Amino acid sequence: MTELGAVFRPQNPPERLRDVVRAADESGLEQLWLWEDCFLEGGISTAAAALAWSERVRVGVGVLPVPLRNVAITAMELAALERMFPGRGIWGVGHGVQEWMGQVGARVASPVTLLREYLDALRGLLAGQRITVKGRYVQLDDVALDWPPPAAPPILAAATGPKTLRLVGESADGMILTSSTPAHGIRAAAEIVRSARPESVAAQPYPIVVYLLAATGPDAADRVAAELADKEPDVAAELGVAGDAHTVAAAVTRWAEAGATSVILQPTADEPDPVGFVRFAAEQVRPLVR
Template sequence: MTGLGAVFRPQLPPERLRAIARLAEDSGLDELWLWEDCFLEGGISAASAALAWTERLRVGVGLLPVPLRNVALTAMEAATLARMFPGRATLAVGHGVQSWMGQVGARAESPVTLLREYLHALRALLAGERVTVDGRYVKLDGVALDWPPAEAFPILAGVTGPRSLRLSGEAADGTILTASNAPEQVRRARGLIDEGRETAGRTDPHHVVIYLRAATGPDAEARLRAEIEADGDGTGAEHGVAGDAETVARAVRQLADAGADTVILQPTADEPDHEAFIRFVAQEVRPLVP
């Protein structure tokens, strides 16, 4: 079955998360995803609260920028979530927006090298290993978690370019794709991910999550078009969907057919009614997505 969820955008004030997380749970939404965009809201703190306020809802953070976070700290926080809320938390890591990383003095000269070292160390720590590594960026001396996850905790990579997609296949357990990817681009991304998996000899499942810009209501097309243009994706309708539940569900099914395992509907930044959007996804779109 194709997973379906929605984004709580960090342009909303943090104090609104509680009501929306509870609504997502009560409405039957599969997943609620959060963003750690600079300089808005913390991903781990928000995810912890959303998980604590709910009983069933799965909560994802897509993504944590690795230049901002020591890998041991990320492992500690991931393991804590995994043990407190088994099977309900998903974390993704990635390069981060390079201009933001520059603003905080954390920009890496080689983001791909940093992410490769980080993924290998993070997955080893979460597997309960004692890790010693002296990499270009990641340096650990006999580090092991006292409370590693009690069961496997997959780590996803949020990436875009060909080198990073191959790296995700090699070193991550799944990939998050941005809303800039149309179905044909998802197929190409899957191919690059598979190249990385083959190089690393991996045969385990690799979960692909993709964001999909979505809008509904009388002004949906205008809002969607403005958001696509603001994000620098031109005017292509393939970079989002506006319309009723069947129209949105059709776009979700097309992404699933192209290789996405989970589609997360991303409301526009100026969505006038975020609660209504959650209900729309859970109660109207979900029944139309197998």
């Protein structure tokens, strides 16, 4: 069954997160996702708070930009959260927006090389391995976690272009696709990843998380249109959904049929009621999705 979630967008001030988390937990929402977008809110700090304020909802971070974070620090933080809140975190990493990486002096010449080295090291550390590696970007000398998680969590990675998609298939435990991915793009991405997966794990389930821009209420269509104003009209028509629960659920179903294992409703940046949006997703849309 496809899982349904929603995003707490970092355009909201951090002090609004608690009410959204509690609404997600109480309403039965399956996943609440957070973003580490420059220069808004930190992914680990908000995830830790969300996990502490809730009892059952799974909390995703999509994504932690790898140029910003030493892989040992990321492993330490994820291990600590996994030990405190086992199995409730969903962890994603990615290239980060290159313009932002340049602003902080972290842009690299080969983002694909960095992501490959990072995924290998991060997954190894979380699995309790002691690692020495001298890569182009990732360098570790006899490093192991003193407090690895009892079970290594899956590490998902964001992807858009074919090179990164192939890398994600080879080296990550799942894939995250942005809201700029239409249904046919999900199918194409899933096929690239499927062909790149090692034979030893090809038969295992592979999470595909996809964001879907969505809005409801009297001004929903205008808000979605404004968010997609930089897209060509024929492209924009495939990327967002505005309307009541039945309309949104139908779009979720299309994304699920294209291959998404989790569809995460992404409100517009100017969503006036983040708490209401979460309850709408859980209480009205979820019962209509298979």
